[in-house]
Amino acid sequence: SQTIHQWPATLVQPVGSPLSLECTVEGTSNPNLYWYRQAAGRGLQLLFYSVGIGQISSEVPQNLSASRPQDRQFILSSKKLLLSDSGFYLCAWTSGAGYTFGSGTRLTVV
Amino acid sequence: AQSVTQPDIHITVSEGASLELRCNYSYGATPYLFWYVQSPGQGLQLLLKYFSGDTLVQGIKGFEAEFKRSQSSFNLRKPSVHWSDAAEYFCAVDVNSGYALNFGKGTSLLVTP
Numbered sequence: 001s002q003t004i005h006q007w008p009a010t011l012v013q014p015v016g017s018p019l020s021l022e023c024t025v026e027g028t029s030n031p032n033l034y035w036y037r038q039a040a041g042r043g044l045q046l047l048f049y050s051v052g053i054g055q056i057s058s059e060v061p062q063n064l065s066a067s068r069p070q071d072r073q074f075i076l077s078s079k080k081l082l083l084s085d086s087g088f089y090l091c092a093w094t095s096g097a098g099y100t101f102g103s104g105t106r107l108t109v110v
Numbered sequence: 111a112q113s114v115t116q117p118d119i120h121i122t123v124s125e126g127a128s129l130e131l132r133c134n135y136s137y138g139a140t141p142y143l144f145w146y147v148q149s150p151g152q153g154l155q156l157l158l159k160y161f162s163g164d165t166l167v168q169g170i171k172g173f174e175a176e177f178k179r180s181q182s183s184f185n186l187r188k189p190s191v192h193w194s195d196a197a198e199y200f201c202a203v204d205v206n207s208g209y210a211l212n213f214g215k216g217t218s219l220l221v222t223p
Contacts, residue, residue, distance in 0.1 A: 006153075034210060043200065043215035044154075059210075090153055092211070099144070099204075099211055101154040 002027035006091045006102030013109055019064075019078040021105050023091030026072065031093040033074040035066055038088040038104075050074060081109045112137050114203050116214035123191050124222050131186040131217050133201030141203040143184040144211065145175055148198040157199075160184060171195070196221045 003026045013019060025031055035047040046059045048066035056066050063082050067075045074091060086109045091102040115134045123129050135141060142161050146154040158169025165177040175186045184201060198218050202211040 036213075044202075044211075044213040046210050046212070049210050092154075098156060098159050099202075100156070101146075103153040104151075106151065 002093075002100065004091060004093055004100055004102045006105060008105060009103065010106045011108070013081050013107065015083055015109055016080045019076070019081050019085070019107070021076040021089055021091075021107075023074045023076075023102055024072055025074075025093045028072070028093070028095055030071060031095050033068060034092040034094075034099075035074065035076050036090045036092060036101075038090065040087070044090065048076070083109050085109050112205065112212070114201055114212050114214040116199075116201055116217050118217045119215070120218045120220065122220040122222060125193050126190050129186075129188045129191045129195070129219070131199050131201075131219070133184045133186065133214060135182050135184070135201075135203050137182075137203065137205050139205065140179060141205040143175075143177060144202040144204070145169065145173070145184070145186045146200045146202060147171075148200065148216075150197075154200065157186070191219075191221055193221045193223070195219060 006023045033050045036044045037047050038044050048058055050056050050068045053068055064078050089105045092099050113136045117132050144159045145157040147157050148154050157173050158167045158175055160167045160177045167175050173188050175184055177184050198216045200216045201214040204211050
């Protein structure tokens with residue numbers, strides 16, 4: 001069966017520090033992968049998506065970047081966090097039949 | 111502009127009462143349609159989806175949704191709400207078959223005794 005793993009679950013980071021969130025998918029090959037952010041009181045905003053290794057599309061210009069070093073691994077990064085980067089980050093995947101989401105990472109930038 | 115609208119930010123219903131959550135979309139073609147539920151601090155769980163065919167879709171936890179092309183709507187319903195249904199509900203559309211999901215802003219459901 002397919003599963004998606006996302007970690008860490010909770011993260012508190014100071015302003016200006018780097019960030020690395022990881023997402024891995026099991027049980028499928030060549031999925032489309034996504035990073036979404038959910039800010040307080042808002043819906044879900046698509047940040048990045050990837051249709052293959054090394055292929056990253058950015059939806060919103062910002063302080064974040066994404067990478068896909070392996071077929072089932074998707075990483076969200078930042079060199080220097082801003083207060084506005086706080087939020088709930090969700091990874092998701094699809095192979096065309098629907099989207100499955102990870103359990104999310106709650107990031108608080110202080 | 112392309113959008114997904116959930117007109118109700120908050121809804122309160124009594125336990126055992128019926129529920130309808132509204133969702134409208136604005137896209138040129140009929141997209142794939144989804145409803146997700148999110149409990150506090152959790153990820154998103156798929157309730158149901160519509161790709162094509164029968165416009166009344168059955169999902170998990172006793173939920174159903176009806177696609178109405180003429181109204182560009184995909185409303186979520188449940189005949190009898192349970193206290194455990196209290197959560198945030200998101201409508202989402204996929205306009206290009208796996209390109210990405212576009213979400214509404216969500217409806218927060220409160221269930222009273």
